[in-house]
Amino acid sequence: MTNRLAAVNRTLLALTGLVLLALGAALLGGLWPYSGRGDVLLSAEDRRRWTSEGWWWWVVLPVLGVVVLLALWWFLAQWRRSRLPALLVDTGDGAYAQLRGHALEQAMAAELAAVAGVASAHVTLHGRRTAPTVRVRLLLAPHAVPADALATLAHEALTHARTSTGLPTLPTEARLHATDHHAKRVT
Incomplete structure (x- = not known):
């Protein structure tokens, strides 16, 4: 079990690192489409349009819940001892x-x-x-x-x-x- 956990840990760290590296390169390279002070990811009109959709809350909340649970599992797995003291x-x-x-x-x-x-x-x-x-x-x-x-x-x-x-x-x-x-x- 410990080897599998180490493999999952390395994979998640690698994926997180790649995402952060891509975001950093995009920001430094000027590829980020939101460069102004008032630019936001979702405008007020987009937010109203998505929240009025009936499926929005049934998709977003469970996905966010799964992400939080996976992050919590990953955090707790770091404290698990592999050897018996x-x-x-x-x-x-x-x-x-x-x-x-x-x-x-x-x-x-x-x-x-x-x-x-x-x-x-x-x-x-x-x-x-x-x-x-x-x-x-x-x-x-x-x-x-x-x-x-x-x-x-x-x-x-x-x-x-x-x-x-x-x-x-x-x-x-x-x-x-x-x-x-x-x-x-x-x-």
């Missing part, structure tokens, strides 16, 4: 402790990076504090066996994370990528 861990005595999400991410990444054949590991936590999800990106060396890396992820790293946080399940999405390697030249 902290998890709630049951201490067993009825209370909860907070575990920094970044600390768990670093611990899991270090454990996965220590596996033979894993060049680097990147772990991010998403979701809610009581029901987190994990996204793992593993960069595998050319000699790595992907099944071994996944087995280590499933049986060791995730098991350690679940037991340390006290979570019964920890849904995980893993993406494996291979490093670029070139054939050696034979002379």
Whole structure:
């Protein structure tokens, strides 16, 4: 969801920038048809003509409402965090402790990076504090066996994370990528 939101954000920013650039170029180039002090976009006669049409209010108000709702959605989406800052861990005595999400991410990444054949590991936590999800990106060396890396992820790293946080399940999405390697030249 975050990647889609980032793509929508970039698209809207690009379109807004293009519109503002076109308006600025039109103003600087003298292409704007309203240059006088008393010039307006809609004259009083045009305003009366459009407001007397029966469809005018049924089109303009919903369109403006949709524009306002889209702008509000876009504004609120900017404040949404893509990563989980902290998890709630049951201490067993009825209370909860907070575990920094970044600390768990670093611990899991270090454990996965220590596996033979894993060049680097990147772990991010998403979701809610009581029901987190994990996204793992593993960069595998050319000699790595992907099944071994996944087995280590499933049986060791995730098991350690679940037991340390006290979570019964920890849904995980893993993406494996291979490093670029070139054939050696034979002379």
